[in-house]
Amino acid sequence: MSGGAEATPRRPSDPGLATIAREWGRIGCVGFGGPPAHIALLRELCVKRRGWLSETDFEDGVAATNLLPGPASTQLAIYTAWRLRGVAGAVVGGVCFIVPGLVLILVLAALFLAGHPPLAVRGAAAGAGAAVAAVAVHAAWGLVPGSWKRAGTSRSARARWICYSVLGATAAVLVGPWLVVVMIGTGLVEVAVRTGDRRPRSGRGVAPLPLAAVAPATGGLLALAWVAFKVGALSYGGGFVIIPLMQHDAVHTYHWMSDAQFLNAVALGQVTPGPVVQTVAVVGYAAAGVGGGLLAALVAFGPSFLFVVGGASHFDRLRADARVQAFLTGAGPTVVGAIAGSAIPLAAALQHLWQFGILAAAAGWLLVARRGVVSALIAAGVLGAGAAVIGWPVG
DSSP, rough: OOOOOTTOOOTTTOHHHHHHHHHHHHHHHOTTTHHHHHHHHHHHHIIISSSSSHHHHHHHHHHHHHSSOHHHHHHHHHHHHHHHHHHHHHHHHHHHHHHHHHHHHHHHHHHSSSSSSOHHHHHHHHHHHHHHHHHHHHHHHHHHHHHHHHSSSHHHHHHHHHHHHHHHHHHHHHHHGGGHHHHHHHHHHHHHHHHHOOOTTTTTTTTTTHHHHHHHOOOOHHHHHHHHHHHHSSSSSSSGGHHHHIIIIIIIOOOOSOOOHHHHHHHHHHHSSSGGHHHHHHHHHHHHHHHHHHHHHHHHHHHHHHHHHHHGGGGHHHHHHHHHHHHHHHHHHHHHHHHHHHHHHHHHHOOOOHHHHHHHHHHHIIIIIIOOHHHHHHHHHHHHHHHHHTTTOOO
């Protein structure tokens, strides 16, 4: 990486904090479509239109933030702002990128999770929720080529890739809250295989185990904070990998929401602009109202700011570390399998026969026609509202 913001003298062309607030806020408002859209918008702004960063600097930032746990596109937004205005820029840029989608998703959560929402709203929720399992498979499929290539061409490496992905899928179905342990385990196995280093490394990857065992028993806001922390600090791959991490806790352990409401939360995280991880705010809202939604978002996104502000100057060493690369090579296919596996409990949560028809149509739209996620969910919501209007069950 060609120099950090702290090491490079400020150029006259670098933007002020007001400009960062305006531009990163704009991306937070129009950034529909998840990480690919966010990366494209940030590249267009920082590299092509304003020339604040070189193409090499930007690509290095993409590569480095993809090594971190948590929402990578959010971390890229924080990192690019950090490159331009240091810590203050990182905070302003990150907050302005996150807040528009957060406000919108909390408003929608209040509508969709209300005690007695209008019939059309309930139908739209049931329709959009029906498509979510197809969106999960689509997200996993998009990650396969890069992860498979990263594994290498040897038969043993590809056999391990298949094993890791199967483990991830199985964990997503059977032990969702413990998925992070499986990801860490496969990553450490790959470190041992590729580097020959079988020594424990300061307990890295083991520390979450006692926390994971204790936190669920506490309940209340501490439990909500723990669920959000897993999403923001312990999940590799971002996006849909958070689903199995949250579903069991939100629906079965703490009963904050029903299966149908959780499907709505996932759909809302997809159709609103900004980070997909905003889904955790809907879970927080279901648990403790607006305050719970804000707490969940704060805990989930807080680690991203800490990772970038505290570690951006060390990103070069992180990318060059063979152990880090090996860990991600092992954890990556587990993430792919987990995202694909999450489709099973998501589909199992559907309650009505007509919803499976929407699921099949969404799968064809995404996987065969290769069209966009947002359009699939909006169309599914419209079909669901229509189903409610003509009298089909939506409860």
